[in-house]
Amino acid sequence: MAKLLHYSSLTKKFIMAIAGLFLAVFLMVHLGINLFILPITENHVEIFEIAVHFMTSNPLIKVFEIVLFGGFLIHIIYGLILQIQNWMARPKRYKIEGFSHTSFFSKYMIHTAIIIFIFLVIHFINFYFVKLGFTEAPQGPNEVTNNHDFYNMVVNLFSTTWYAIMYIGLIIILGFHLNHAIQSAFQSLGLYHSKYTPFIKMVGTLYSIIIPLGFIIIPLYFLIN
Amino acid sequence: MDLTLKIWRQENAQARGKFETYKVTGISEDASFLEMLDILNESMVDKVQLPIAFDHDCREGICGMCSLYINGRPHGPDQGITVCQMHMRNFKDGSTIVIEPWRAKPFPVIKDLMIDRSAFDLIIQAGGYVSVHTGGVPDANSIPIKKEHAELAMDAAACIGCGACVATCKNASAMLFVSAKVSQMALLPQGKIEAARRVQKMVAEMDDLGFGNCTNTYACEAECPKDIKISNIARMNWQFLIAKVGAQKMNA
Ligand code: HEM
Ligand code: SF4
Ligand code: FES
Numbered sequence: 227m228a229k230l231l232h233y234s235s236l237t238k239k240f241i242m243a244i245a246g247l248f249l250a251v252f253l254m255v256h257l258g259i260n261l262f263i264l265p266i267t268e269n270h271v272e273i274f275e276i277a278v279h280f281m282t283s284n285p286l287i288k289v290f291e292i293v294l295f296g297g298f299l300i301h302i303i304y305g306l307i308l309q310i311q312n313w314m315a316r317p318k319r320y321k322i323e324g325f326s327h328t329s330f331f332s333k334y335m336i337h338t339a340i341i342i343f344i345f346l347v348i349h350f351i352n353f354y355f356v357k358l359g360f361t362e363a364p365q366g367p368n369e370v371t372n373n374h375d376f377y378n379m380v381v382n383l384f385s386t387t388w389y390a391i392m393y394i395g396l397i398i399i400l401g402f403h404l405n406h407a408i409q410s411a412f413q414s415l416g417l418y419h420s421k422y423t424p425f426i427k428m429v430g431t432l433y434s435i436i437i438p439l440g441f442i443i444i445p446l447y448f449l450i451n
Numbered sequence: 452m453d454l455t456l457k458i459w460r461q462e463n464a465q466a467r468g469k470f471e472t473y474k475v476t477g478i479s480e481d482a483s484f485l486e487m488l489d490i491l492n493e494s495m496v497d498k499v500q501l502p503i504a505f506d507h508d509c510r511e512g513i514c515g516m517c518s519l520y521i522n523g524r525p526h527g528p529d530q531g532i533t534v535c536q537m538h539m540r541n542f543k544d545g546s547t548i549v550i551e552p553w554r555a556k557p558f559p560v561i562k563d564l565m566i567d568r569s570a571f572d573l574i575i576q577a578g579g580y581v582s583v584h585t586g587g588v589p590d591a592n593s594i595p596i597k598k599e600h601a602e603l604a605m606d607a608a609a610c611i612g613c614g615a616c617v618a619t620c621k622n623a624s625a626m627l628f629v630s631a632k633v634s635q636m637a638l639l640p641q642g643k644i645e646a647a648r649r650v651q652k653m654v655a656e657m658d659d660l661g662f663g664n665c666t667n668t669y670a671c672e673a674e675c676p677k678d679i680k681i682s683n684i685a686r687m688n689w690q691f692l693i694a695k696v697g698a699q700k701m702n703a
């Protein structure tokens with residue numbers, strides 16, 4: 227463990243980038259399941275419940291869950307260590323700063339990260355801890371039948387206007403994080419190519435728009451209805 | 452031109468330092484920024500005041516000594532040049548100009564606007580060389596080199612070690628400088644032999660000296676007076692990864 231903290235700056239960045247990209251892939255899977263909350267097919271609730279059942283009971287997914295939590299943990303710990311070192315590297319600040327041209331959201335990675343972290347905590351209280359029986363299931367118009375009944379929990383949460391709006395706001399912040407993050411991860415991994423880097427940058431930008439948009443449609447649907 | 456200057460004054464490395472305001476009048480638009488400071492300094496000497504200390508040497512953009520952080524940008528508002536090459540026509544008559552030293556923990560202020568950049572020398576000493584016997588000059592083309600590699604190496608070698616990349620980086624990271632020095636050698640056959648050892652040693656030294664970590668903001672590339680590209684950073688990242696994974700253990 228102590229060794230993990232003494233890796234060089236570049237090694238920390240590699241590990242962080244891999245963990246970040248892994249989280250980004252997971253986010254796509256997560257969205258894929260979430261979209262079935264919306265009436266996109268006749269039996270969408272059924273499909274959603276099958277997916278949730280699979281995600282909560284399959285033994286392989288249990289292993290995956292550990293990897294996922296590990297990914298978050300490493301990403302967060304390294305993110306914080308690197309950021310603190312970066313603050314320490316300039317003990318005396320400039321009177322005038324921030325005039326150089328930069329990748330825009332790169333300046334706010336730690337800020338967006340902290341907000342995502344708060345979002346994660348809320349998310350755990352609303353879902354994961356409910357599953358484990360640590361917290362109460364969210365109440366609302368629908369009755370929650372058991373602690374795996376995520377469909378009705380989601381309906382209850384998104385039927386609360388302030389919650390739906392807060393959720394949308396937090397997802398937009400996540401989009402800001404991802405906007406800089408995807409292409410940054412490739413640069414950190416040393417994957418630069420004059421032909422393909424513009425393509426990676428474009429895919430990263432599209433990802434950071436499309437994935438948050440997908441997550442936002444769901445509370446939006448409940449807000450409108 | 453008439454200008455108001457807010458300049459960082461600090462007697463020595465230990466002093467607290469503060470901004471002082473100065474007025475200069477009748478400056479030609481064709482004067483260089485350093486000439487403008489010379490004029491101010493002469494007038495201060497006439498008044499028996501201590502002139503402002505700032506680094507400079509060649510004044511033709513090749514030595515890397517000049518290092519002023521002007522209105523929030525290293526080397527001032529003009530693109531792709533050092534401050535010694537920047538002219539006063541980049542400023543409006545009557546404007547206020549704030550001049551600060553580079554700010555980074557490994558670059559302590561010596562006096563006023565002068566900073567100690569020995570940290571860069573230590574990084575070079577850690578591995579930024581090719582350890583071979585220098586014999587006679589070899590015949591041209593006796594070692595074939597790809598043209599694109601020769602050009603990339605030359606571009607990287609254009610780095611003058613000024614430290615503007617560190618100065619502008621919000622993390623005070625030296626990655627652009629170190630990656631330019633790693634690249635200029637790793638791209639050529641003579642330098643390739645020690646590439647794995649070099650990149651590990653130079654990165655370790657960079658970390659030890661207390662430079663910040665790169666978060667790919669790309670401010671360095673935007674401000675580098677020699678247009679060093681961030682693709683060098685990616686090259687160094689990749690080489691480091693390969694070296695860590697593939698190369699034999701280094702005996703310290
Ligand atoms: C689903 C959630 C998240 C995803 C998909 C994600 C993804 C990424 C990626 C791919 C990077 C770029 C890594 C690199 O350039 O090396 C990054 C950077 C960063 N992440 Fe995350 N991240 C997430 C959540 C978080 C959280 C919760 C935190 C901390 C509380 C965090 C902190 C950071 C920081 C500080 C950076 C900046 C590093 C840099 O600018 O290079 N991230 N993130
Ligand atoms: S990379 Fe550019 S900004 Fe950095 S030290 Fe070299 S010349 Fe100066
Ligand atoms: S004084 Fe030599 S580069 Fe400016």
